[in-house]
Amino acid sequence: MTNTTLKLITPPCILDVVGAVDVPQVVRLYVEPEVRTFLGGPLSRHLAERRARELVVQSERGKAWAVRRSLDDPTLLGVVVLGQHHDLQDLEVSYLFLPEHWGSGYATGALAQVLTHAFGEAGLRRVVAETQSANTVSVRLLDRLGFLPSRTLVRFGAEQRIYIAESPRAHSGTER
Numbered sequence: 001m002t003n004t005t006l007k008l009i010t011p012p013c014i015l016d017v018v019g020a021v022d023v024p025q026v027v028r029l030y031v032e033p034e035v036r037t038f039l040g041g042p043l044s045r046h047l048a049e050r051r052a053r054e055l056v057v058q059s060e061r062g063k064a065w066a067v068r069r070s071l072d073d074p075t076l077l078g079v080v081v082l083g084q085h086h087d088l089q090d091l092e093v094s095y096l097f098l099p100e101h102w103g104s105g106y107a108t109g110a111l112a113q114v115l116t117h118a119f120g121e122a123g124l125r126r127v128v129a130e131t132q133s134a135n136t137v138s139v140r141l142l143d144r145l146g147f148l149p150s151r152t153l154v155r156f157g158a159e160q161r162i163y164i165a166e167s168p169r170a171h172s173g174t175e176r
C-alpha cells in the first residue's frame, strides 16, 4: 500500500509542533498504564513532566510532532518522534496516542506523513521501528504502513521486533 493510498483512507490529521500547552496531555502518554503496557510501565509524574518538556524542545528541532485533527483543533491525539535508535545508526520512529483516540486511523495517517517527511525533506534512506512482539496493535500498524520485520531481540526483559521501512528511492541510487 502506498502512502498516497493511506492518505485517502485515513481520517484527516496533521503534524504540528508540540507546544508548552500540550505538556499535560503529553504527561498522560507517559503515566497512563494503558499507554505504557508495552513500554515498561508508567513513568513517575516527575520524570514524565521532564520528558514532556524535553519533547517540546525536540519538536522545535523538527524531530517530534503533535498529531491533531486540524490546525483549528488544539486537541492532542498523540505524538510521533524521530529519534536515535539503540543501534546508533538509524533513526527510529516511535508513537504514542491517547487511548480515547485509538482505533480511528490517526496513528496510521500520522506515521504515513512522518515517513513522507523522512524519505522526502529529511532525505533518509530508511527508518527503523522497534516494538514488543506482544504489542499486536503496534505490529499491525507497522505492517499496514509497509514496514518489514528485520530481526527480534530481547531488550528491557521482553522480545522486541525491529522493523525497517525503506525509502522508495533506496534502490534507485538517488538517495542522499
Ligand SMILES: CC(C)(COP(=O)(O)OP(=O)(O)OC[C@H]1O[C@@H](n2cnc3c(N)ncnc32)[C@H](O)[C@@H]1OP(=O)(O)O)[C@@H](O)C(=O)NCCC(=O)NCCS
Pocket (backbone or CB within 6 Å): 009, 010, 011, 034, 035, 036, 038, 039, 078, 093, 094, 095, 096, 097, 098, 101, 102, 103, 104, 105, 106, 107, 108, 109, 130, 131, 135, 137, 138, 140, 141
Ligand atoms: C500503537 C498505537 C499507536 C496504535 O494505535 P491505533 O489506534 O491502533 O492506530 P490507528 O489510529 O491507525 O488505528 C488503526 C486501527 O483502527 C482501524 N481503523 C478505523 N478506521 C480507520 C481508518 N480510517 N484508517 C485506518 N485504520 C482505521 C484499523 O482497522 C486499525 O484497527 P486494527 O489494528 O484492529 O486493524 C496505540 O495503540 C498506542 O498509542 N499504544 C500505546 C503506545 C505504544 O505501545 N506505542 C508503540 C511503541 S512505540
